[in-house]
Amino acid sequence: MTTASVKTKSGMSALSLVYCGMFAALMMIGANITSFVPFLVVGGVPITLQTFFAVLAGLLLGSRLGxxxxxxxxxxGLAGAPVFAKFHGGFGAILLPTFGFIVSFILVAYVVGKIVEKYGSLRSYIVAGLVGLVVNYVFGTNWMYAAFKLWSAAPEAFSYAVAWAWMVPPLPKDILLSILAGIFGHRMYRVLKVRRAH
Structure with missing residues (x-):
């Protein structure tokens, strides 16, 4: 079976599949970067590069492939591979309060991709990166709050304000990386000429 026929039946080319697999692998690395750089743990919370790679996926692959x-x-990860933060995996991860951030990465890539599909300037790429960060934080933090209140044991004195306070340590890093992702993504897209799938 030729590559063209595979594309006709699946709607995705072999190259598109490679890109999707590559970014899935990058997410695994980004989730566990503290295994290689231990000082990126703040207050016992690992600071990952997942948001950066989720944004970059949308910038380079577009909304659909991203x-x-x-x-x-x-x-x-849900199938059991240890690809989530701290090398966690398995269907039980869906009950973790932080699982909302993993779900948010899908939305991040989609929203970021939609923005740059419509606007191709460097400014648009940077704005898209920051919008993706907002999507990640809003969705993930609200999921975490709901999880602690509904099915997970909430820490003592836990509140909505506390949930957001936990997001302060990684925020400066994520803002900077989202901006850098916009700059890098704009440059790489022009160099590689990645074909977007609308």
Whole structure:
């Protein structure tokens, strides 16, 4: 069976599949970067590069392929592969308060991709990166708050304000990386000429 026929039946080329797999792998590395750089743990909380790679997936692959690559990452982890932060994996991860951030990566890539599909300037890429960060924080933090209140044992004196306070340590890093992702993504897209799938 030729590559062209595979594309006709699946709607994705072999190269698209490679890109999706590559970003799924990058997400695994980004989730566990503290295994190689231990000082990126703040207050016992690992500061990962997942948001950076989720944003970059949307910038380089577009909304459809970017979202697919993040979905692949999530499904691989739920299937049992230790690809989530701290090398966690398995369907039980869906009950973790932080699982909302993993779901948010799909939305991040999709929203970021939609923005740059419509606007191709460097400014648009940077804005898209920051919008993706907002999506990640809003969705993930609200999921975490709901999880602690509904099915997970909430820490003492836990509140909505506390949930957001936990997001302060990684925020400066994520803002900087989102801006850098926009700059890098704009440059790499022009160099590699990645074909977007609308």
């Amino acid at each position: 979202a697919i690559s993040m979905t692949v990452y999530m499904v691989v």
